[in-house]
Amino acid sequence: MGETHKYHLVGWDKVCSPIQFGGLGVRYLIPFNHALLGKWLWGFGLEELSLWRQVFVAKYRVERGCWTTNKPRGSHGLLFWHDNWCSNRSLKETFPILFGCSLNQNDSIASVLVSQSPGHLGEVVDKLHWRLNQNGTFDSRSYYHALHAPEVVHFPWKSIWGVKSPRRVAFFMWTVTWGRILTCDNLKKRGLVLAGWCCMCKADDESVNHLFIHCWAAEKLWSLVFRSVGIDWVLPLQVSDLLFG
Numbered sequence: 001m002g003e004t005h006k007y008h009l010v011g012w013d014k015v016c017s018p019i020q021f022g023g024l025g026v027r028y029l030i031p032f033n034h035a036l037l038g039k040w041l042w043g044f045g046l047e048e049l050s051l052w053r054q055v056f057v058a059k060y061r062v063e064r065g066c067w068t069t070n071k072p073r074g075s076h077g078l079l080f081w082h083d084n085w086c087s088n089r090s091l092k093e094t095f096p097i098l099f100g101c102s103l104n105q106n107d108s109i110a111s112v113l114v115s116q117s118p119g120h121l122g123e124v125v126d127k128l129h130w131r132l133n134q135n136g137t138f139d140s141r142s143y144y145h146a147l148h149a150p151e152v153v154h155f156p157w158k159s160i161w162g163v164k165s166p167r168r169v170a171f172f173m174w175t176v177t178w179g180r181i182l183t184c185d186n187l188k189k190r191g192l193v194l195a196g197w198c199c200m201c202k203a204d205d206e207s208v209n210h211l212f213i214h215c216w217a218a219e220k221l222w223s224l225v226f227r228s229v230g231i232d233w234v235l236p237l238q239v240s241d242l243l244f245g
């Protein structure tokens, strides 16, 4: 606490959401770190001649596209029946009866393709393909969103961040839209004991929507603005609806 204590107005989960979903676009450090480390996994599958990969292979060996202490397999190590290499499902799930009949259920793709006749699957180059990106190459952004899918929230972000206003004003409106400024009702939720009425009209409890829309002082200000531009407008119940308007 102390004199420098400041309230945490908006939760970290909202702060870490994308801007279009009501957040500030800050990334969660742990999944973002994993997404960045994914570049090494991707490079491990592609850079077969690089020195750093050879060091890992010598120390840990390779299986299923990654380093391991188990016996290595050919190609990228993908298993013909168990891995998702030609669709979103494994062949074991797509063709369970065939899988039950197979005598080589743990064969790698490389070993199966070598046995095919020329002109068929044997001519297809086995390569890594990143399904989260249209061009098939890895990028940490798509990996991060796969690791941490944001909650979809309908939020008037364009009315806040897309207008020409000072950044601190936009940030204040972002906090207001979430209803998290330190009005009396929010202070009471945080355990403070105080009179909760609006200090301007003393006729109602002070909440975000009252302070910015329904208080007589706010209504006078809004009507002054509307008269100056020559329009009649019925104010909505909530600030967020005002920004969507």
Ligand SMILES: [Zn+2]
Pocket (backbone or CB within 6 Å): 198, 199, 200, 201, 202, 203, 204, 210, 211, 214, 215, 216, 217
């Ligand atoms: Zn009031």
